[in-house]
Amino acid sequence: MSSSKAIHQVLLARLFPIPKIGTPKIDAESLRSFRQAFRRPKSIAAYPSLSRSISSAADVGEPRSNSDPREPSRTPTASKQAKNVGSSTPKLGHIGAHSQSLMFERVDIKKLTKQLRKVDVVDRRLRQVLDGSLKVMTTTPPAYPPKKPRIHEKMIQAYSPTAHEFVNVPNIWLRDNCQCSSCVHEITKQRLLDTFQIPQDLDVDSHERDATGIKVKWSDGHESYYTDDFIAKSASLTENKGIVRQAITNLHLWGVEVSENPPTVPYPQLMSQESKPLLQLLQQIRRYGFCYIDSTPATPEATKFVLERISFIRLTHYGGFYDFTADLASKDTAYTNIALEAHTDNTYFSDPAGLQAFHLLSHTDGEGGASLLVDGFKVANDLYHEDRDVYNILSSVNIHAHASGNEDISIQPYKGFPTLNHDQQTGYLLQVRWNSSDRAAIEMPVEKVEKWYDAARKWNDMLKKPENEYWCQLTPGRVLVFDNWRVLHGRSAFTGKRRIAGGYINRDDWISKFKMLHYGREKVLKHLTVD
Ligand SMILES: C[N+](C)(C)CCCC[C@H](N)C(=O)O
Numbered sequence: 001m002s003s004s005k006a007i008h009q010v011l012l013a014r015l016f017p018i019p020k021i022g023t024p025k026i027d028a029e030s031l032r033s034f035r036q037a038f039r040r041p042k043s044i045a046a047y048p049s050l051s052r053s054i055s056s057a058a059d060v061g062e063p064r065s066n067s068d069p070r071e072p073s074r075t076p077t078a079s080k081q082a083k084n085v086g087s088s089t090p091k092l093g094h095i096g097a098h099s100q101s102l103m104f105e106r107v108d109i110k111k112l113t114k115q116l117r118k119v120d121v122v123d124r125r126l127r128q129v130l131d132g133s134l135k136v137m138t139t140t141p142p143a144y145p146p147k148k149p150r151i152h153e154k155m156i157q158a159y160s161p162t163a164h165e166f167v168n169v170p171n172i173w174l175r176d177n178c179q180c181s182s183c184v185h186e187i188t189k190q191r192l193l194d195t196f197q198i199p200q201d202l203d204v205d206s207h208e209r210d211a212t213g214i215k216v217k218w219s220d221g222h223e224s225y226y227t228d229d230f231i232a233k234s235a236s237l238t239e240n241k242g243i244v245r246q247a248i249t250n251l252h253l254w255g256v257e258v259s260e261n262p263p264t265v266p267y268p269q270l271m272s273q274e275s276k277p278l279l280q281l282l283q284q285i286r287r288y289g290f291c292y293i294d295s296t297p298a299t300p301e302a303t304k305f306v307l308e309r310i311s312f313i314r315l316t317h318y319g320g321f322y323d324f325t326a327d328l329a330s331k332d333t334a335y336t337n338i339a340l341e342a343h344t345d346n347t348y349f350s351d352p353a354g355l356q357a358f359h360l361l362s363h364t365d366g367e368g369g370a371s372l373l374v375d376g377f378k379v380a381n382d383l384y385h386e387d388r389d390v391y392n393i394l395s396s397v398n399i400h401a402h403a404s405g406n407e408d409i410s411i412q413p414y415k416g417f418p419t420l421n422h423d424q425q426t427g428y429l430l431q432v433r434w435n436s437s438d439r440a441a442i443e444m445p446v447e448k449v450e451k452w453y454d455a456a457r458k459w460n461d462m463l464k465k466p467e468n469e470y471w472c473q474l475t476p477g478r479v480l481v482f483d484n485w486r487v488l489h490g491r492s493a494f495t496g497k498r499r500i501a502g503g504y505i506n507r508d509d510w511i512s513k514f515k516m517l518h519y520g521r522e523k524v525l526k527h528l529t530v531d
């Protein structure tokens with residue numbers, strides 16, 4: 001039994017005491033795993049009352065009847081207890097323990113249930129943090145050589161590299177993912193089939209193998225065809241998940257040395273209608289986290305054109321396409337001439353922009369305004385190897401942010417997000433969210449928050465190492481496009497009139513464009529239900 005299940009059993013069993021006073025037996029194994037898992041409550045510390053109740057529960061000795069004469073029984077008598085059953089906030093009975101009896105303070109069910117849910121989430125994230133499965137993936141893991149699916153006792157089986165054996169592919173999943181034209185709209189690619197009309201006892205009438213797959217005649221009369229490749233992918237390794245979906249490629253992590261040969265594509269080629277230059281631009285951005293588009297006319301129109309070659313521009317409270325200067329037109333320090341340290345934009349949005357573009361159109365009567373780029377994935381990777389505890393703290397403590405300069409707004413994401421945000425399925429680093437100016441609450445008990453500051457200080461120091469800073473002076477004609485989920489940007493202070501044009505593009509929109517060009521529509525669609 002997993003430790004979170006043990007918690008659920010122990011704490012819920014105390015939340016709803018059965019009319020007769022008693023405590024469920026907790027087998028020694030689950031108690032051991034329960035204690036083991038929560039001896040190092042790295043993230044649980046984020047939930048003090050929960051960790052208190054868990055740690056005191058974890059001190060539970062073998063549960064005993066509470067009629068222990070040595071213990072002043074503080075459990076309500078049976079009649080009072082009976083009255084408690086079903087009440088909204090029943091008293092928790094005391095837990096007899098070898099050393100002491102612990103009286104749980106009265107807890108609100110809703111609060112503890114909510115916290116229990118966090119235990120699950122924390123447990124999963126805790127497991128990733130504790131077993132070190134969070135990481136910066138720089139080289140796409142090789143696809144596991146697919147084994148030909150087989151039919152075993154009328155069940156279709158796929159080879160699972162995780163289980164190291166053939167596993168049954170459930171009929172409901174196969175039927176639900178039938179790709180025939182009566183189950184999937186041929187044009188919109190949406191499911192037409194009513195999943196929940198599939199008989200729960202659906203069985204296979206017959207199978208018919210051919211060179212590339214298996215034809216199935218179902219007990220409800222429907223016929224489906226599944227390629228061997230599709231069936232094999234249904235049981236693929238977790239670490240191979242998402243490669244097509246997220247268009248994951250090998251990453252080139254960089255530091256200051258990137259200045260010697262930064263990625264660039266020429267504007268005139270990009271503007272041609274052929275897709276190759278656009279694919280090349282997006283490949284460079286996916287691999288390096290940024291790319292220049294050189295020989296671009298120094299006009300807002302040409303800059304907008306570059307962005308719209310990729311996808312539509314995202315509208316925000318700053319507007320859409322932007323052409324800004326230091327006039328505080330929007331109440332954000334970007335619209336001033338002060339220095340901005342390395343940051344990612346939009347930490348105050350639940351979904352920060354995926355791409356951002358800057359094109360310095362002009363800078364007159366002044367100096368400064370150099371641009372700074374830092375590869376957040378490179379610094380995270382260095383941190384991962386240098387100080388795993390700090391990496392894990394920045395990967396598990398949620399941070400809030402805000403944009404409140406404009407009179408009529410105070411934008412905050414619907415929840416906190418960690419500075420290093422990982423894919424919970426694969427453990428791969430997905431996103432860096434870092435802006436010290438826009439940071440709001442830190443999701444930690446205030447008495448423990450120094451732990452986060454110490455970790456953040458280490459991260460900040462690494463961001464500012466000269467070997468990690470790529471300072472460049474943008475010039476008219478050189479458009480910079482970068483991945484705002486990976487590359488941090490900043491600028492030095494400046495004087496005079498400095499004009500920058502650019503725009504944001506959503507993460508999902510640029511990844512969609514890239515994978516369609518990189519893989520082609522057919523391959524992308526084939527991965528929808530298995531990736
Ligand atoms: C829109 N434009 C790029 C001109 C300004 C955006 C300001 C971004 C804000 N400082 C942040 O860190 O998200």
Ligand SMILES: O=C(O)CCC(=O)C(=O)O
Binds near residue numbers: 358371
């Ligand atoms: O002015 C610049 O070069 C960058 C401004 C900036 O950091 C931003 O708009 O987020």
